[in-house]
Amino acid sequence: MDNNGLTAIEIRGLTKYYGKFLAVDDVDFDVGRGEIFGFLGPNGAGKTTTVMMITTFLEPTAGSIRIHDYELPKESIEARTLMGIVPEESNVYTELTAEGNLRFTGKIYRMSRKDRNKRAKELLDIFGLTEKAHTKVQEFSKGMRRRLTVAMALMHNPKILFLDEPISGLDVQSARYIKKLVRDLNKSGVTIFLTTHQIEVANELCHRVAIIDRGRIATIGTPDELKGSIESVQIVEVSFKTPEDSKIPSLSGINGVNHELRSGSIFRLYTDNPTEVIPSVIDFSREHGLSLKSLNTLGSSLEDVFLKITGQEVGLVTGMYGDEKSPIRKRGKGRMGK
Amino acid sequence: MKKVSIWSRTIGALGQAWAIAVKDLRTYYFNPPMVMFGLIMPVLLFFSFSVRRGTELSPQLGIINLSSMILFFTASTAGPVILILERRTRTMDRLMTAPLSMSCLLFGKAMVGLVFAVSVDLIPIIIGITIFKVRIQNPPLLAGAVILSAMSFSALGVWFGSFPVRSVGNVMMPSTLLRWPLLFVSGIFIPLSNLPKWVRVVSYISPLTYAHDAIKHAVTGSGSQSLILDMMILPFFLVLFLLLAIRLYRRVRKLGY
Ligand SMILES: Nc1ncnc2c1ncn2[C@@H]1O[C@H](COP(=O)(O)OP(=O)(O)O)[C@@H](O)[C@H]1O
Ligand SMILES: [Mg+2]
Numbered sequence: 249m250d251n252n253g254l255t256a257i258e259i260r261g262l263t264k265y266y267g268k269f270l271a272v273d274d275v276d277f278d279v280g281r282g283e284i285f286g287f288l289g290p291n292g293a294g295k296t297t298t299v300m301m302i303t304t305f306l307e308p309t310a311g312s313i314r315i316h317d318y319e320l321p322k323e324s325i326e327a328r329t330l331m332g333i334v335p336e337e338s339n340v341y342t343e344l345t346a347e348g349n350l351r352f353t354g355k356i357y358r359m360s361r362k363d364r365n366k367r368a369k370e371l372l373d374i375f376g377l378t379e380k381a382h383t384k385v386q387e388f389s390k391g392m393r394r395r396l397t398v399a400m401a402l403m404h405n406p407k408i409l410f411l412d413e414p415i416s417g418l419d420v421q422s423a424r425y426i427k428k429l430v431r432d433l434n435k436s437g438v439t440i441f442l443t444t445h446q447i448e449v450a451n452e453l454c455h456r457v458a459i460i461d462r463g464r465i466a467t468i469g470t471p472d473e474l475k476g477s478i479e480s481v482q483i484v485e486v487s488f489k490t491p492e493d494s495k496i497p498s499l500s501g502i503n504g505v506n507h508e509l510r511s512g513s514i515f516r517l518y519t520d521n522p523t524e525v526i527p528s529v530i531d532f533s534r535e536h537g538l539s540l541k542s543l544n545t546l547g548s549s550l551e552d553v554f555l556k557i558t559g560q561e562v563g564l565v566t567g568m569y570g571d572e573k574s575p576i577r578k579r580g581k582g583r584m585g586k
Numbered sequence: 587m588k589k590v591s592i593w594s595r596t597i598g599a600l601g602q603a604w605a606i607a608v609k610d611l612r613t614y615y616f617n618p619p620m621v622m623f624g625l626i627m628p629v630l631l632f633f634s635f636s637v638r639r640g641t642e643l644s645p646q647l648g649i650i651n652l653s654s655m656i657l658f659f660t661a662s663t664a665g666p667v668i669l670i671l672e673r674r675t676r677t678m679d680r681l682m683t684a685p686l687s688m689s690c691l692l693f694g695k696a697m698v699g700l701v702f703a704v705s706v707d708l709i710p711i712i713i714g715i716t717i718f719k720v721r722i723q724n725p726p727l728l729a730g731a732v733i734l735s736a737m738s739f740s741a742l743g744v745w746f747g748s749f750p751v752r753s754v755g756n757v758m759m760p761s762t763l764l765r766w767p768l769l770f771v772s773g774i775f776i777p778l779s780n781l782p783k784w785v786r787v788v789s790y791i792s793p794l795t796y797a798h799d800a801i802k803h804a805v806t807g808s809g810s811q812s813l814i815l816d817m818m819i820l821p822f823f824l825v826l827f828l829l830l831a832i833r834l835y836r837r838v839r840k841l842g843y
Contacts, residue, residue: 266842300842305683307839328685339676343613355605356684358598400680 255314256281256408256439257302262311264297264463271297273463275311279441279456281407284434286454287443288554294463295443296336299412302441303333316407329357332406336413338393340385346372346396347381350403357404371399391422398429409433411442415449427453447554459554483546484517484525489539497536502528509555513541516555599690606681606694611701614668619754623762624663625706628655631769645718650805651774652710654735654798660706661736662765664699665743666757673843674753682839692744692831696824699740700733707732720805727813728804734820735797741827742793748834750841768792773799778810793823 257279264272272294279285287295300306302313304324313320315327340349347368354364372378375395385393401409411430415423430453434440444450450457451471458468467474488496493512500508500517504525507518519525522545533540614620632652643651672678681691711728714720722728746761769775771785772794781789789795800816803809809816 297842300679303683305679305839306842307836325685325687328683331683333680333683335676335679337676339679341609341613341677342675344609348612352605352609353680356602356681356686358602358685 254281254316255279256283256316257285257441258312258314259302260312262298262301262313263309264294264301264306265309271463272301272308275460275463275465277458277465277468279408279439281316281439282434282437284430284440284442284453284455286450286457287441287460288445288447288450288457289443289460290445293445293460295445295460296412298460299333299410299441299443303331303410304328329404330407332401332404332409334398334401334409334411334414338390338397340388340393340396340400342386343384345382345384346377346388349385349396349400353400353403359404367403367405371402375399391418394418394422394426398426402433406438408439408441411440413443413445415444415446482519482522484519484522484529485514485542485544485546486517486529487514487541488533489513489541496538499529499532502532504528516546599686602684602686603690603694603697606691607697607701610664610668610695610698614664614671614698615702617667617671619667619758620663620702623667623758624660624702625656627762628652628659631655631659631766645714646720646805649710649714649718649720650798650802653707653714653732654794654801655769655774656707656710657703657732657735657797658739658768658794659765661699661703661739662743662746662761664702664740665695665745666747666761667754668698669695669744669747670751670754670757673838682835688832688835689828692748692828692835695747696737696740696744696828699743700736703736703740704732707736722805723807724804728801730817731797731800731804734817734824735793735800738793738820738823738827739797741824741831745827745831745834748831748838750834750838750843768794771795773810793820796820796823 255278257277259275259277262272262275263270275298287298289295297306301308302315302320304320304327307321316330318324318327318330320327341352344352350368350371351364354367359367369378372381375398377392377396377399380388380392385396388396398411398414411426414426414430418426427449430440430442440453442449442453454471456468456470457474459466459474486499490496490513496513498508498510499505499515502517502525504519504521505517506520509516509518517525517529526543526545529543530540532538629652632655669678672681682688684691711732715722743761746757749757751757771781771789772792773781773789774794778786778789778795778799795811796816796819799809799811800813800820803813803816
């Protein structure tokens with residue numbers, strides 16, 4: 249890492265309305281030069297929208313964006329020369345060959361013919377596409393198209409690389425390859441901004457992570473800081489022996505329970521004070537004639553941070569009691585008027 | 587940062603526009619909608635409306651009509667086909683985040699229609715000269731008129747293609763409905779001097795009127811209105827259509843597609 253205190257990306261008050269729908273809501277953050285910065289959030293959180301605004305494709309409704317020393321939108325063209333973009337879906341020209349795609353990219357980034365040819369060869373080699381250099385992309389598999397998309401983003405040697413969901417939908421081998429590539433690029437000084445809905449990706453790759461939910465940044469920190477921030481918060485996991493899960497009433501009314509997630513007969517209760525909650529759970533089950541199957545306390549992982557903030561993801565299904573009990577606020581209308 | 591002169595910046599921008607045009611010509615030349623709306627349609631229209639009147643149509647007038655119709659349809663088809671396909675495959679996002687201005691990008695797109703239309707238009711002109719022995723009074727003027735017309739029609743197509751829709755059909759149908767009537771008011775099927783007064787007024791807002799008349803000047807040595815007017819109005823349309831297209835792209839950038 250070569251973070252000498254300079255910012256690569258500076259975002260203030262960034263906001264985007266699609267018509268009346270608020271997709272990104274007054275977002276602030278900085279990304280340092282040489283950093284791997286992750287934007288973690290569930291689907292529809294506003295990650296892609298944010299990336300599209302920073303990379304000048306989409307016009308923000310409000311807010312300011314700085315890329316190194318360039319102010320958007322005034323200095324968009326200069327800023328674009330610093331950025332390489334790998335969008336969520338591979339967008340390559342299927343009528344052109346792999347090499348044709350790279351050369352065309354070189355041309356619109358104003359590289360000299362000599363540089364274009366040299367760099368295209370180099371990238372075809374790095375991405376294992378040399379044999380397919382003269383094959384039309386039409387015939388490429390999904391993984392190959394992805395690799396070519398990344399290669400095209402690197403054609404002009406960008407200082408900042410944007411990767412929107414780089415790992416999702418890839419096989420294990422390709423995923424490992426992309427992760428290694430991200431680390432290697434970063435070692436060579438490239439700032440990385442990536443989005444993901446997968447906690448593992450953020451945990452493994454990123455120096456710092458912003459958790460975004462419903463268009464707002466919930467928290468920003470290193471993966472360790474984020475885990476630490478909820479150390480005081482504990483989880484009590486309870487499961488019941490019952491023939492019918494739906495008969496079990498909500499446990500969220502128990503004193504000290506901040507938030508409840510349930511999946512069938514398994515409950516996760518988030519609390520600051522497990523010692524208060526555990527006896528109450530036992531009382532509660534006695535009162536309602538339920539028999540306990542298990543009762544555990546769990547420490548925090550990055551997943552817990554994510555879960556706590558967004559109220560969703562793997563394993564546990566939220567919202568069974570309807571939205572008023574779940575932490576998921578209704579989108580849109582409620583937060584429109586600013 | 588190195589200070590770059592306006593001159594070298596312009597050369598650079600033209601290079602980028604040209605790169606886009608070359609890529610598009612390679613990629614979309616034989617695209618089915620392009621062939622259908624850009625090649626087959628003008629030829630069919632020509633034979634069903636112009637030639638039917640048989641004996642009246644001299645080879646000379648045939649060349650003038652057919653070549654201006656081909657220019658009109660071929661050049662204005664490239665824009666919508668290419669722009670909408672690029673938006674649908676999201677390759678347009680690449681161009682819109684590359685270091686070039688929107689005007690440079692759209693100028694590149696307009697050059698596609700130009701090259702496409704001019705190359706197709708050579709066919710009737712060459713057939714006319716070799717087989718029907720048509721004498722061109724002013725060949726350099728013909729070249730100039732063909733290129734200027736193709737440029738402004740191509741820009742018209744770029745404007746059509748800049749409406750924020752996802753399917754080629756959504757733009758092709760309305761734009762075809764808009765283009766057909768122009769054939770009747772622009773001096774092609776009915777000479778300008780035979781038009782009723784109010785239609786003659788409408789003909790002044792059709793770029794096809796000026797293109798057809800300029801080509802007529804070049805082929806026969808005389809036209810229905812001032813040649814200078816023709817040659818001045820055509821570039822005006824080019825600029826107008828490109829400006830309208832750039833305005834629509836501001837909307838695209840707000841909507842996100
Ligand atoms: N072009 C668009 N027009 C209208 N709504 C959109 C558009 N793009 C995205 N959205 C909406 O904005 C929200 C955020 O989308 P997106 O930024 O793609 O989220 P993410 O990338 O985090 O999954 C979603 O609810 C999505 O439906
Ligand atoms: Mg997304």
